[in-house]
Amino acid sequence: MAIATATRMGPKTETTFRIVAPVAVGVIVLGVWQFLVTVVGVSDYLLPSPASIIEEFIQFWESILSASILTGSNALIGLIVGSLVGIALAALAARWRAVDQMSAPVVASLAVIPIVALAPVLNSMYGADSQFGRQAIAALASFVPVFINTLRGFRQTTLVHRDLMKAYAASSGQVLRTLTLPTARPFMLTGIRIASSLAVISALVAEYFGGPRGGLGGLISTSAASSAYARAWAYVVASIALGLLFYLVTLGLERMLQRHAPQAQRRP
Amino acid sequence: MSTAVEIIGVDKTFDTRSGAVQALTGIDLTVEAGEFVSLIGPSGCGKSTLMRLIADLDEPTAGTVEVFGKGARQARLDQEYGIAFQSAGLLPWRTVAANVALPLELHGVASAARSTRVAELLDMVGLADFADRYPDQLSGGMQQRVAIARALAEQPRLLLMDEPFGALDEMTREKMQSDLVRISAETGAAVVFVTHSIPEAVFLSDRVVVMSPRPGRIQEIVPMRLGADAARAARTEELREERAFFDMVTAVREALHQGAPVGTAPRGLENR
Numbered sequence: 001m002a003i004a005t006a007t008r009m010g011p012k013t014e015t016t017f018r019i020v021a022p023v024a025v026g027v028i029v030l031g032v033w034q035f036l037v038t039v040v041g042v043s044d045y046l047l048p049s050p051a052s053i054i055e056e057f058i059q060f061w062e063s064i065l066s067a068s069i070l071t072g073s074n075a076l077i078g079l080i081v082g083s084l085v086g087i088a089l090a091a092l093a094a095r096w097r098a099v100d101q102m103s104a105p106v107v108a109s110l111a112v113i114p115i116v117a118l119a120p121v122l123n124s125m126y127g128a129d130s131q132f133g134r135q136a137i138a139a140l141a142s143f144v145p146v147f148i149n150t151l152r153g154f155r156q157t158t159l160v161h162r163d164l165m166k167a168y169a170a171s172s173g174q175v176l177r178t179l180t181l182p183t184a185r186p187f188m189l190t191g192i193r194i195a196s197s198l199a200v201i202s203a204l205v206a207e208y209f210g211g212p213r214g215g216l217g218g219l220i221s222t223s224a225a226s227s228a229y230a231r232a233w234a235y236v237v238a239s240i241a242l243g244l245l246f247y248l249v250t251l252g253l254e255r256m257l258q259r260h261a262p263q264a265q266r267r268p
Numbered sequence: 269m270s271t272a273v274e275i276i277g278v279d280k281t282f283d284t285r286s287g288a289v290q291a292l293t294g295i296d297l298t299v300e301a302g303e304f305v306s307l308i309g310p311s312g313c314g315k316s317t318l319m320r321l322i323a324d325l326d327e328p329t330a331g332t333v334e335v336f337g338k339g340a341r342q343a344r345l346d347q348e349y350g351i352a353f354q355s356a357g358l359l360p361w362r363t364v365a366a367n368v369a370l371p372l373e374l375h376g377v378a379s380a381a382r383s384t385r386v387a388e389l390l391d392m393v394g395l396a397d398f399a400d401r402y403p404d405q406l407s408g409g410m411q412q413r414v415a416i417a418r419a420l421a422e423q424p425r426l427l428l429m430d431e432p433f434g435a436l437d438e439m440t441r442e443k444m445q446s447d448l449v450r451i452s453a454e455t456g457a458a459v460v461f462v463t464h465s466i467p468e469a470v471f472l473s474d475r476v477v478v479m480s481p482r483p484g485r486i487q488e489i490v491p492m493r494l495g496a497d498a499a500r501a502a503r504t505e506e507l508r509e510e511r512a513f514f515d516m517v518t519a520v521r522e523a524l525h526q527g528a529p530v531g532t533a534p535r536g537l538e539n540r
């Protein structure tokens with residue numbers, strides 16, 4: 001029944017449904033949550049109520065905003081630097097086999113290094129009053145998916161297109177601009193979209209391991225340490241919003257630039 | 269008359285993992301300037317390979333290929349030919365107009381001259397209304413026509429075409445054939461045309477090169493009419509119904525069947 005209704009929906013109804021459905025789920029979850037805390041009486045210590053979290057959110061709004069900006073800019077710097085380095089290195093690896101073979105083990109080990117292992121080291125290396133360690137961690141986390149996806153994209157050019165470029169006696173710069181980059185673009189954008197979430201998570205988690213206060217991660221851990229659980233949750237909500245913002249912006253960028261690519265290339 | 273293509277003693281062997289594949293042996297072929305030559309033969313006899321050697325997309329294992337008196341490589345660098353591949357090979361992220369403009373863009377033609385030329389070409393292939401579409405919004409035949417427009421963009425003296433009409437319906441195909449006859453007559457371009465269709469080869473060509481497989485070689489070269497100019501003049505729609513046309517179709521078919529028992533047509537050949 002439900003499936004039959006869903007398949008008959010018009011495109012407009014479907015869009016509305018796609019927005020309404022998750023919102024409805026959210027409202028129901030929040031309702032049940034509030035019900036558990038106020039009516040059933042789950043202790044505030046175990047689970048702060050949504051109402052108290054919203055209260056804290058409003059009360060600490062300014063600190064939440066400045067913390068989001070701080071963590072957000074660390075993540076953004078990391079994302080940009082990581083993506084640029086990833087794209088540049090992928091271009092080199094696609095061009096020269098030796099670079100590819102040299103970078104493969106480095107990238108593989110970078111991909112498995114946990115942020116928790118790196119954060120304390122970088123934090124103490126660059127001092128207690130520097131954001132550099134966090135930015136570096138966000139950059140490292142962003143680099144891996146961008147590099148891997150972009151390199152794959154650079155290898156997607158088809159034989160007939162390469163033949164065409166050869167027949168036109170195109171210079172290697174022209175081949176890069178008119179063939180290789182446009183072919184790789186959807187892959188590159190997918191890599192950046194994946195990296196955007198990783199950048200936020202890493203910038204945030206890196207704050208748990210010392211360094212200057214004032215970011216979302218730092219405030220979550222101080223609030224939790226002083227048993228202000230509702231406030232800690234308010235910062236968590238802000239972190240989720242920040243992560244979503246990064247994801248949606250990069251997704252929008254991907255959609256906008258790929259409107260005319262064929263289906264198969266849009267979703268690598 | 270000068271020569272457009274001169275192929276002397278060419279062999280081509282591909283080294284593959286499962287051993288050497290001898291694609292072509294002992295190919296000698298001369299194409300005069302302005303001449304229309306078709307290559308016909310069963311699938312795998314090396315037609316595409318021969319065309320790629322002329323285009324310098326591959327190098328012969330032995331022998332020489334010259335285009336307008338220069339080595340194939342120099343001719344490619346000098347942009348002496350236009351090429352249309354077996355698959356259209358359009359860039360999917362470019363509009364139809366931008367695809368046709370590609371060679372002009374790469375070779376530094378000014379933007380105003382470029383758009384005039386593109387409009388002209390799209391008119392010619394009957395796609396003026398589709399200039400702003402993307403290739404994936406076009407049918408296979410329309411894509412192939414875009415590829416042909418692109419090959420003609422720089423008015424080359426030599427056109428290399430690998431089964432360009434393979435994906436077209438019979439009516440569009442006949443129209444494109446007549447257009448191609450007209451274009452090659454107008455521009456005086458030499459054409460090397462790969463096809464699987466005997467009537468198509470007969471209708472278009474001054475000479476039909478019949479090839480045979482394993483290893484790929486030239487079986488016979490069948491001249492279609494006497495004198496290229498007379499031939500061009502005579503290639504009208506009426507020709508398709510004339511007795512002479514059917515005689516030439518028979519001549520090519522017999523050349524193809526040489527060595528093969530009658531009744532077993534070589535694979536991959538159509539009698540359209």
Ligand SMILES: Nc1ncnc2c1ncn2[C@@H]1O[C@H](COP(=O)(O)OP(=O)(O)OP(=O)(O)O)[C@@H](O)[C@H]1O
Binds near residue numbers: 311312313315317
């Ligand atoms: N790059 C390559 N590597 C190995 N073998 C090849 C390569 N290109 C072509 N061949 C072989 O050379 C022979 C001729 O191929 P070619 O594509 O020229 O045939 P064709 O006459 O164009 O066939 P069709 O009519 O099916 O297009 C075939 O046996 C093919 O397997």
Ligand SMILES: [Mg+2]
Binds near residue numbers: 315316317354430
């Ligand atoms: Mg072929």
